[in-house]
Structure formats: C-alpha cells, structure tokens
Amino acid sequence: MATTATPQAVEEKVVEAIAELGAERDEITRDATFESLDVDSLDIVELSQVIEDEFGVELKGEDAQRLKTVGDAIDLVVARAA
C-alpha cells in the first residue's frame, strides 16, 4: 500500500531519496535547486521511481520537467496526491 502523501512524509522521502542519489544531506533544503545539488534529469527519473513506489504518484510529464527546487518537487507530489 502507498504511504499517504502528507507534506511531511513527502518531504522526508524526497530528502532521503536525493541524499541517496549522492547529494550532501545538510544541503538538501526546500529552497535548494536541483542544479546546485548536481541532480540532473537522470536523477529526477530515479527520484520519480522512488516517489511512485512510495506514494503511488507519478512525478512525470511537463510539470516535472519544470521542477527547479526541492520544494517544487515536494509541492507537486503533494498536489497530485490530493
């Protein structure tokens, strides 16, 4: 069963997944840009796979391509799960 996509649960999962991609955990804040974290399009696909497994929400399509910050990703997942 998918986890309920509360803002807190999504943030925890997104931060954990980005850290797993190789970014420094203490640099992963809502305002941090993916560019500054060296998270590229391949990483975003991996992140979306983790999110889909966890929350049953697809993080794909045009919206996902426009993601700039960690906060953008968290908000998009929460919005799509609602």
Next chain:
Amino acid sequence: MSRRVVITGMGAVTPLGLGARTLFERWRRGESGIEGGIGAASDFEPSDFLSKKEARRADRFTQLAIAACQEALDDAGWGDGLPIDPDRVGCVIGTGIGGMGSFEDQHHILRESGAGRVSPLAVPLMMPNAAPGALAMRFGLRGPAHGTVSACAAGADAIGDAVRMIHAGDADAIVAGGAECTLTPLATAAFAAMGATSDSGISRPFDARRDGFVMGEGAGILVLEDADVAERRGARILGEVAGYGASSDAHHITAPDPDGKGAVRAILRALEDAGIEPEDVDYVNAHGTSTPLNDRSETTAIKRALGEHAARVPVSSLKSAIGHLLGAAGAVEAIATVYALGERVAPPTLNYGEPDEGLDLDYVPGEAKALRERQNGSGPRPAVALSNAFGFGGHNAVVCLRGT
C-alpha cells in the same frame, strides 16, 4: 619518420592488490591473487576513489578503470592537472563485455518489478564505452576517446589504437588500457557452459594438467605520450611501445587456429612495426590462459614466429597469478611486462610442474629468472618483449614493448 610513443605512467587494480608496482612485485615473487578459484580485486573499495554519485553512475568495471587511471596519472606526474593541452589528450579503454553486473541487476528488476522500474542509468552503466567516457569526464581528457571491443584482445588493441592515434597526429597523449568485471552469475555460468573455465580452480598455463582459465577482474591503465612531448616536459620514461600487430584467425568463433597462423601474423607484424628481428626478443609475456587449446596453439605460434630463437626466450603468463582479466588482460599484462623489462627479469609461470607433449618452451617455472644481457654498439641495450593477447572471435593483438 613516425612519432615514437613512450609510457610515462601506469596504474592497475588487480587480484594482486592496488597498484601497478604491487602487481609486478607480487607476481615476480610468485605470489597468487587467486582465492577459491576466482581472481577478485578484493582490495578495491569504491569509496576510496569515487564520490557516492560517481560510484552510483559507474559499473564496477568503470570504477576499477577510474582507480587505475588515477594512479597512472599520478605516476605520470599529471596528478595536479594535465601538462598537455587537454584537447590533445585522448582515451582508449578496452573491455570484453562492459557493465555485465549492471546488465544482470537491471534485468532482474525488469523481471521482478516491470519496465517502469528499470534504472535511467542502465544504459550508461552497461555500455562498453562507459569507462573511456567516465575517465574523460573525471580527468578532463578532451581528445578522441572510444572503447575497444575485441574480447580478450581488447586491452592490447586499446594500446595499439592509442599508438596509431598518436602516430596519426590525432593526439599528443592517450590514456589507454582495459577494464573488466564479469565475476557475475550469468557471465560465470556462460563461460562455464562453453567449457572455457577451470573446474579445478587452478590457473596453470602450459602445464599438462591445465583445465581452463580462472576468471579474474581488474583494470590496467597506461599513459602513452609522444616521445618528443614527454621529453620536452622532462617526463620520466618507463618504456616504449615499439610496435603493434593485429590479425584475425578467420577460423572459428571461439577456438584458436590450431596452427596459430593468425597469432604468427600478429607477432611478425608487431616485430616489423618495431623494426626488429625475432632474435631481438628477450621475453614473451604470453596470453597463456591455461586452456588446453590456447596454450598449445600459442606455443606453436611463438615457435613459428620466432623460429629457433623461441627455445632461448623465456615465456611466462601473468594469468597464472591473477586469472584471466578478459578485456583488461592485455593492458594489465603490458604493464607488468614494462616493469619486467625495466628490471630485466622474467616473472614466473605459477603452478607449472608437468610438461605437456609439444609444449616445450621455457615457461619460467618456479621462480623469476634474469633476462640475458644483450649488447648493442655502445653497451647493454634496453630489453624487448612481446605481450600477446588473443580473443574470442579470432582476434589477435600483439604489443612490442621496449624497456629503458
């Protein structure tokens, strides 16, 4: 007059440990890196060489290449940055298969979880050119780069390609070598299915009891430079790639030509390219896989190519100590050969004890032996060796190396 190509740095990660010099010194002492019938590079810890992100984006064969390359560049005095215009530095890395472990992992995910869970990194992890791509990025090598794919000749072909690229003026230096990691369930089963690997788990090239090769993993990288460029920057010269010869058996997809005709042509071409005669060869670093077929046909080829001189030349196989590193073998063996020439010594063929009929060369059993001192007009001349590498598909690649 074509440009001379010298070796200014070397690095290796092998079953004998971290480091090119370690590889040679341990082999010379007759030590083995094979345990439990496998030649694993067990001293290699990715986090010692790679960031978390780099490690995630590199199959183990590429990781091994990065570690070996770091050592080679440090050894060449390039550790603090390239001393040559990066646009003039290329990279050629051979592999037999590429990211086999990643291939197997991703196939498992496909079967278990479906197409939507296959990693977006799958292709860059698996592709056989992953290592030259990663090295170019990590070390800022902006000249021509590619992988060579000729099975167990790939590491030697990488050196040959690199020399040709420098000759042609495409680059002033090339980071060249080979990398392989196929100690995986599918690859292990596949080599066993064709009867290529040893049941006994003992690598004993040229011995009557040999029963196949022992699988190994590792990487070897050489920094090859135009001699004029190297001399201008005052580089320390470790040796020279004096010649290269390659050929195809055009005989069978896996079995060597029993008469070794293709190997003979590659050896003779390498000698011609180096401008030397068979009598000038002081040492042969054999392909010597420990398979019944290779060691017999290779012995025949060495005799045919070198004639009467073959009986006087020490012939030994590094695979007796580390197993078969497939696409990395030709590079790792060339590295060990360069040190052997510098020290004027033929390291031993380990585990050799029972002669096989017709296999009657000097395989350097027991312990290392000194190379005969040879004179030219002005005194002792640098020692010369052939390093053989033959691959499934009928590929033959021979590198002629000259010591200092």
